[in-house]
Structure formats: structure tokens, C-alpha cells
Amino acid sequence: MTILSRFAGALIIAAATAFPAGAATLQAARGPVVLTVTGAIDTTNSDHTAQFDMEMLEALPGRITKVETPWTEGTVSFEGPLGKSLIAAVGARGKMMHITAINDYAVDVPVEDFEKYPVILATKKDGAAMPVRDKGPIFIIYPFDVDKSLFSETYFNRSVWQVKSIEFN
Ligand SMILES: Nc1nc2c(c(=O)[nH]1)N[C@H]1C(S)=C(S)[C@@H](COP(=O)(O)O)O[C@H]1N2
Numbered sequence: 001m002t003i004l005s006r007f008a009g010a011l012i013i014a015a016a017t018a019f020p021a022g023a024a025t026l027q028a029a030r031g032p033v034v035l036t037v038t039g040a041i042d043t044t045n046s047d048h049t050a051q052f053d054m055e056m057l058e059a060l061p062g063r064i065t066k067v068e069t070p071w072t073e074g075t076v077s078f079e080g081p082l083g084k085s086l087i088a089a090v091g092a093r094g095k096m097m098h099i100t101a102i103n104d105y106a107v108d109v110p111v112e113d114f115e116k117y118p119v120i121l122a123t124k125k126d127g128a129a130m131p132v133r134d135k136g137p138i139f140i141i142y143p144f145d146v147d148k149s150l151f152s153e154t155y156f157n158r159s160v161w162q163v164k165s166i167e168f169n
């Protein structure tokens with residue numbers, strides 16, 4: 001065994017000790033917190049919660065969806081992290097999400113929605129950040145482009161804008 005491979009081995013052991021199997025880590029938010037995730041999650045960065053600033057959200061694997069919605073004119077492009085990416089980032093275990101908006105509108109959404117469909121937490125509309133007055137900074141957008149049957153009252157109810165927090169149960 002060379003000195004170098006011994007050193008590498010020691011590093012791996014140190015890393016394994018610092019990060020026990022299964023428990024991924026999340027950096028601390030550095031910018032303003034735009035989303036707080038709580039409840040049945042394994043990965044946290046602040047007192048049992050996972051706090052995200054915009055940069056952290058936009059670093060998660062995402063998607064662009066070009067859709068018509070009841071809230072916009074014509075075809076609009078929405079972009080943001082996949083719900084599935086958020087679930088992975090926080091190690092969510094629950095079956096339901098209680099999603100709350102800045103105006104305190106809240107709805108229960110099955111976690112299954114984010115697993116079955118490429119739902120996004122849109123952070124941009126037509127390439128630009130959405131101010132609060134334009135339903136930002138986070139707008140749950142279902143993939144109406146992928147599955148037309150989602151264009152219904154059930155999923156409109158779950159299309160929360162001005163999202164502020166998600167609790168997994
Ligand atoms: N932030 C926020 N998102 C929301 C709502 C709300 O009041 N606040 N209403 C929900 C419901 S119940 C539906 S049916 C649609 C309603 O959209 P509309 O008010 O433009 O018809 O948005 C959903 N998203």
C-alpha cells in the first residue's frame with residue numbers, strides 16, 4: 001500500500017464517520033430563505049427544518065415546462081426544480097405534503113404527485129424571477145404539457161403560488 005492510498009483510505013473513513021450512511025447533508029442557506037421544509041424529512045440544515053435560498057433551489061435538477069394555465073395569457077414557460085428533486089434533497093418520508101403560501105392559503109398534496117409527474121417548483125416565468133405580486137417567488141406548476149388530464153380543478157387547487165413552506169406528513 002502506498003502512502004497515498006493509505007491517506008485516501010483514512011480520508012474515506014473520516015468522511016464515513018462524519019456523514020453516517022444514508023444521512024445526506026444540506027448546506028446552510030446563505031441568501032434569504034424562500035422555502036422552509038419541515039416534518040418527516042431526514043436531511044436538515046437548521047433545527048429540524050430544511051431551509052432553501054433561491055440559489056439552492058435553482059441548483060436542484062429541474063425542468064422547463066411550456067404550458068397554458070388558468071392564471072396566465074397564452075403559452076408561458078415555467079422553470080424550476082422538480083418536486084422529485086426536492087424530495088430527494090430533504091430525504092422526505094411522508095405520504096402527504098401540506099403546502100402553505102405567503103397568503104396562508106394551504107392545501108394537502110399527495111407526495112405521489114411529485115413521484116408520478118414532473119411537477120416543478122417554478123422559480124422563473126419566461127426566464128425571469130417572479131415577484132410576489134406576480135405569484136412568486138415559488139409557484140407549483142403541474143406538467144399540463146405532458147398530461148392534459150392534469151388540467152382540472154383537482155390540480156388547479158394544488159397549483160399553489162407564493163409557496164412559503166412544505167410540511168411532509
Ligand atoms: N397562493 C395561493 N395559491 C392558490 C390559491 C390561493 O388562494 N392562494 N387558490 C387555489 C385554488 S383553490 C384554485 S382552484 C386555484 C384558483 O385559481 P384562481 O383563484 O385564479 O381561480 O389556485 C390555487 N392556488
Ligand SMILES: [Mo]
Pocket residue numbers: 156157
Ligand atoms: Mo379551488
